[in-house]
Amino acid sequence: MKTHSYTRILQWGECDPAGIIFFPNYLRWMADGVDQMFLAEGIDPNAAVAPGTRSGIPIVQLSMRFLGAPRLHETVIHQISVERLGGKSLTLHHRFLCGENLLAEADETRVWATFKSPENSGLNPARIPDRIRAMLAPETGNPPDTTGDKEEE
Amino acid sequence: MKTHSYTRILQWGECDPAGIIFFPNYLRWMADGVDQMFLAEGIDPNAAVAPGTRSGIPIVQLSMRFLGAPRLHETVIHQISVERLGGKSLTLHHRFLCGENLLAEADETRVWATFKSPENSGLNPARIPDRIRAMLAPETGNPPDTTGDKEEE
Amino acid sequence: MKTHSYTRILQWGECDPAGIIFFPNYLRWMADGVDQMFLAEGIDPNAAVAPGTRSGIPIVQLSMRFLGAPRLHETVIHQISVERLGGKSLTLHHRFLCGENLLAEADETRVWATFKSPENSGLNPARIPDRIRAMLAPETGNPPDTTGDKEEE
Amino acid sequence: MKTHSYTRILQWGECDPAGIIFFPNYLRWMADGVDQMFLAEGIDPNAAVAPGTRSGIPIVQLSMRFLGAPRLHETVIHQISVERLGGKSLTLHHRFLCGENLLAEADETRVWATFKSPENSGLNPARIPDRIRAMLAPETGNPPDTTGDKEEE
Numbered sequence: 001m002k003t004h005s006y007t008r009i010l011q012w013g014e015c016d017p018a019g020i021i022f023f024p025n026y027l028r029w030m031a032d033g034v035d036q037m038f039l040a041e042g043i044d045p046n047a048a049v050a051p052g053t054r055s056g057i058p059i060v061q062l063s064m065r066f067l068g069a070p071r072l073h074e075t076v077i078h079q080i081s082v083e084r085l086g087g088k089s090l091t092l093h094h095r096f097l098c099g100e101n102l103l104a105e106a107d108e109t110r111v112w113a114t115f116k117s118p119e120n121s122g123l124n125p126a127r128i129p130d131r132i133r134a135m136l137a138p139e140t141g142n143p144p145d146t147t148g149d150k151e152e153e
Numbered sequence: 154m155k156t157h158s159y160t161r162i163l164q165w166g167e168c169d170p171a172g173i174i175f176f177p178n179y180l181r182w183m184a185d186g187v188d189q190m191f192l193a194e195g196i197d198p199n200a201a202v203a204p205g206t207r208s209g210i211p212i213v214q215l216s217m218r219f220l221g222a223p224r225l226h227e228t229v230i231h232q233i234s235v236e237r238l239g240g241k242s243l244t245l246h247h248r249f250l251c252g253e254n255l256l257a258e259a260d261e262t263r264v265w266a267t268f269k270s271p272e273n274s275g276l277n278p279a280r281i282p283d284r285i286r287a288m289l290a291p292e293t294g295n296p297p298d299t300t301g302d303k304e305e306e
Numbered sequence: 307m308k309t310h311s312y313t314r315i316l317q318w319g320e321c322d323p324a325g326i327i328f329f330p331n332y333l334r335w336m337a338d339g340v341d342q343m344f345l346a347e348g349i350d351p352n353a354a355v356a357p358g359t360r361s362g363i364p365i366v367q368l369s370m371r372f373l374g375a376p377r378l379h380e381t382v383i384h385q386i387s388v389e390r391l392g393g394k395s396l397t398l399h400h401r402f403l404c405g406e407n408l409l410a411e412a413d414e415t416r417v418w419a420t421f422k423s424p425e426n427s428g429l430n431p432a433r434i435p436d437r438i439r440a441m442l443a444p445e446t447g448n449p450p451d452t453t454g455d456k457e458e459e
Numbered sequence: 460m461k462t463h464s465y466t467r468i469l470q471w472g473e474c475d476p477a478g479i480i481f482f483p484n485y486l487r488w489m490a491d492g493v494d495q496m497f498l499a500e501g502i503d504p505n506a507a508v509a510p511g512t513r514s515g516i517p518i519v520q521l522s523m524r525f526l527g528a529p530r531l532h533e534t535v536i537h538q539i540s541v542e543r544l545g546g547k548s549l550t551l552h553h554r555f556l557c558g559e560n561l562l563a564e565a566d567e568t569r570v571w572a573t574f575k576s577p578e579n580s581g582l583n584p585a586r587i588p589d590r591i592r593a594m595l596a597p598e599t600g601n602p603p604d605t606t607g608d609k610e611e612e
Contacts, residue, residue, distance in 0.1 A: 009495075009498075011490070011491045011494065012169055012170065012175070012490055012491070012494055012505060013169060013175045013177065013487050013490050013491065015169060015170045016166060016168060016170070017165065017169070017170060017171075017225055017352065017360070017423075017434050018167055018170075018352075018360065018362055018364075018421055018423065019170040019423065019426040019428055020426055022165070022166045022334075022337070023333065023337070023364075024166065024331070024333035024334045025330070026329045027329065027330035027333055028328075028330045028472050031328070031329070031330065031470070031471055031472050032471070032472065035470065035471055035532075037467075039468075039532060044235060045233040046323065046324075046471060046531060046532075046533060051205060052205050054323070054324065056324055057323075058329075058372070058375070059329050059372050060372050060373075060452065061370070062368065062369065062370040062371075062372075062373070063368065063369040063370075064367070064368040064369075065366070065367055065368075065370075066364070066365050066366050066367065067366075069364070071426055072170055072505060073494075073498060073503060073505075114594045115324060117270055117323075117324065117325065120324055120325040120326055120377055138450055140168045145420070162342075162345075164334075164338045164341065165337055165338070165341055165352060166334050166337050166338065170505065170506075170513070171515055171517075171574060171576065171579055172576065172579040173579055175487075175490070176486065176487035176490070176518050177483045177484070177487045177490065178483070178518075180482065180483035180486055181317075181319050181481075181483045184317070184318055184319050184481070184482070184483065185317045185318070186321065188317065188318055188379075189315075192315075192379060197379060199318060199378060199379075199476065199477075203590050207476070207477065209477055210529070211477075211482075211521065211525070212525050213524070213525050213526075214483050214523070214524055214525070215521065215522065215523040215525075216521065216522040216523075217520070217521040217522075217526075218519070218520055218521075219517070219519050219520070219521075220519075222517070224579055225352060226341075226345060226350060226352075233611075254426070268477060270477065270478065273477055273478040273479055273530055279527075318475055318476065318481070319475060319481045319483065321475060321476045322471055322472060322474060322476070323471065323474045323476060323477075323478040323531055324476075325476040325477070328471070328472045330472065332565060357511060358511050379477055423576055
């Protein structure tokens with residue numbers, strides 16, 4: 001399955017008065033990182049797909065553990081791996097490290113969807129397209145795991 | 154001219170490691186406060202105006218002075234006043250206070266505009282509608298000041 | 307157990323290009339809301355407790371479900387309830403609603419701690435003080451539930 | 460005088476419902492960029508300087524023009540140049556470009572200072588140290604311009 005990794009420096013405006021990361025910024029990094037993983041493959045997961053219609057990959061589930069916290073100006077390694085590729089959803093695993101030191105990890109489930117813009121009258125989950133599927137799970141010829149897609153079908 | 158005032162408490166996540174406001178949050182407050190000033194009058198300055206078209210009041214100019222800074226959990230009074238009401242733009246004055254103590258003040262110019270969504274192929278400045286004009290400058294029968302609108306006409 | 311509820315309007319700068327909440331803002335609301343729950347009782351959970359030492363309630367675990375999403379300028383009800391009160395930690399349940407419509411819910415575990423400032427050389431978990439304990443679980447004379455505190459003791 | 464330039468991609472969470480930058484993020488970028496300019500030279504402008512005392516470079520004045528706005532996932536070039544190097548303050552000029560297209564520009568004045576942490580009982584402006592001075596204005600042997608420092612002395 002696909003993995004993506006990059007490093008970032010914890011900025012002044014991302015810290016709280018304790019001098020460590022204000023923890024909601026981890027989620028912002030997760031949103032940024034997943035988009036970058038797709039963009040690096042030439043895929044814009046938020047592209048306009050038709051006049052007044054946009055694609056998107058909204059989050060539906062998240063679980064996260066916080067073991068440590070980066071301090072101001074520390075370098076953080078953010079690793080993303082695709083854990084599960086379903087019919088209309090995928091699960092991503094995130095790890096945040098300072099050197100060898102695991103700071104936090106998270107699992108999040110995203111849905112492949114389109115929505116009307118700007119009214120946004122609701123999401124329409126859609127099957128993950130084959131070219132996306134090939135990018136996320138290039139090494140297997142296996143049929144997609146549809147576990148966890150029950151609520152979307 | 155219209156004025157609008159409200160109070161807010163400086164939150165943990167709005168502070169930097171110095172334990173004071175991370176200054177870009179003043180601008181977020183300005184964006185929030187101006188929207189609230191309009192919403193309190195029943196006007197949504199960002200409303201969809203047609204399929205695929207949205208209104209907006211983007212900023213074009215800002216000047217700001219920082220005299221002090223609120224600390225974690227301090228109560229801040231945010232005062233907004235309409236300083237100038239032009240044909241297609243308006244200038245707002247913002248004051249941030251802790252009690253009697255002026256922390257910061259700003260002048261910003263906003264343009265009344267519409268844009269295509271979601272492509273956002275550019276802004277179309279438009280004349281501020283009469284009902285908005287009446288709300289922003291209720292006490293005068295004077296013609297609008299068009300100073301500063303040169304670039305937009 | 308203690309509950310706390312308040313309403314907020316989803317602001318322009320809290321939305322993403324889909325016109326709905328940028329989901330990390332839910333976590334910022336959770337951080338703000340928990341602080342406000344304590345502050346409303348006259349307790350500052352982030353107070354300086356000695357020269358160079360500050361208290362804090364860092365998050366160690368989070369699980370969250372996203373069922374819907376508020377749109378620009380919608381009113382959101384944020385309900386917080388204390389689910390578990392341990393020796394050195396507590397678990398909070400969060401619900402976000404638009405009217406009767408549940409948008410998201412989360413469980414988070416926080417640790418009662420102190421840390422050195424500004425160096426922040428690590429957290430020292432501490433027993434939740436009795437006056438805090440009385441505020442969070444006023445109606446029971448039961449001994450605190452210490453489940454889930456194993457890792458901290 | 461010193462210049463610093465880097466590129467960044469406009470992220471999903473930095474955009475507003477118009478699909479362009481939520482403008483307060485420019486200020487966050489300015490804060491990040493100035494810190495990175497110093498860090499690239501091995502200088503931490505926010506370092507702890509003594510037990511309970513931290514350095515900092517708070518903003519005191521800002522003026523900004525907004526000419527265009529980057530859209531989701533566009534690449535932005537952020538150029539920073541030192542415009543004025545005073546005794547206890549400096550003025551920085553920021554330019555934001557999409558290719559050749561100037562999106563916004565800003566001038567900000569920062570003060571070299573220390574403050575007590577975590578109480579933050581106020582800033583103590585201090586003379587910019589010689590090694591910082593040499594980094595910011597390496598090519599001149601001229602005495603520092605002290606214009607604009609009146610309020611701090």
